[in-house]
Amino acid sequence: MQQIPVSLWTLVAGVVVTAISIWIGQNHTLMPVQASLQAPLVDGFFNVMFTIAIALFLVVEGTIVLFLIQFRRRKGDDTDGVRVEGNVPLEIFWTAIPTVIVLCLGIYSVDVFNQMGGFEPAGHPHSATHVASMPGSAIAATLSDTSEATVTPTIAPTIGIGASPQTLGKPADLVVDVKGIQYAWIFNYPDSGITSGELHIPVGADVQLNLSAQDVIHSFWVPNFRLKQDALPGIPTELRFVATKPGTYPVVCAELCGGYHGSMRTEVIVHTLEEYNSWRTENQIAQQQNLNQVVAVNPADLSTSEFLAPHTHDMGISAATLESVVIGH
DSSP states (O other): OOOOOHHHHHHHHHHHHHHHHHHHHHHOOOSOOOOBSSHHHHHHHHHHHHHHHHHHHHHHHHHHHHHHHHTOOOTTOOOOOOOOOOOHHHHHHHHHHHHHHHHHHHHHHHHHHHHHTTTOOSEEEEEHHHHHTSTTOTTHHHHHTOGGGGGOEEEEEOEEEOOOTTTTTSOOSEEEEEEEETTEEEEEETTTTEEESSEEEETTOEEEEEEEESSSOEEEEEGGGTEEEEEBTTBOEEEEEEBOSOEEEEEEEOSOOSTTGGGOEEEEEEEOHHHHHHHHHHHHHHHHHHHHHHHHSOGGGSOHHHHHGGGHHHHTOOHHHHHHHHHHO
């Protein structure tokens, strides 16, 4: 019986390994649902890396299992194994192949980063509210005294994911100032004056988030968008994206920021345009009513217990206890 050449076995094994790795690499369910224009770019890169990883795993582990079986110690065989000093062509091969793979992945990742907007120039318009909130800002006091300043665009150097090559030089459809504090995210809409604990955006809109941190480093991460950007104290950062699928998606702080880091979560709610306009109108009316109520009440006309009543929960005491303390005093 004629023996099958090793080269033919190697060819067959290569075809099988390639087919299996490509199928697994392109049909896995490891990533959450895509919900942004940037997500397919990241997933495409991840799929390529995962395909290569599967192929390497099959080759390395398959070779180990094959050698364990073929070169196992037979009963009664007490001889030494073949002494192998080295194989220069093999060593060049297994050094060159990973080098080429790493270089190609590096070039691919740079292209993905550029398409997502990572190479946008460093100067971008930011709302004055966002700039004023940065620790050490020389204009913070001035801006806080003028209501007009909250919607005045200011040029500030930023880092992060900005406009893509297709939208470079164009203003975003919606700008939101995002502040990270221990342990919550606060979203301010400069164009409408709305402040929310959740991020509400319309589907298909080019959204720009101006990120800042009040205390320590936080990291704004939306897994479904495949986007993550640090929020740094004193350094403005930016995250620009387009949501493509209405729904509610988790927002997670991905930077250890303290004892309650795990609870620093909120949601980004992607609306249809009609739903977003409705949400915006309702919140503008509600916040205006709250403002009118605050302005209508003169603190000088309130008793001590009435003035402190809204804060009893934060003080950790009941309203009755507060009243008794005030009366006793």
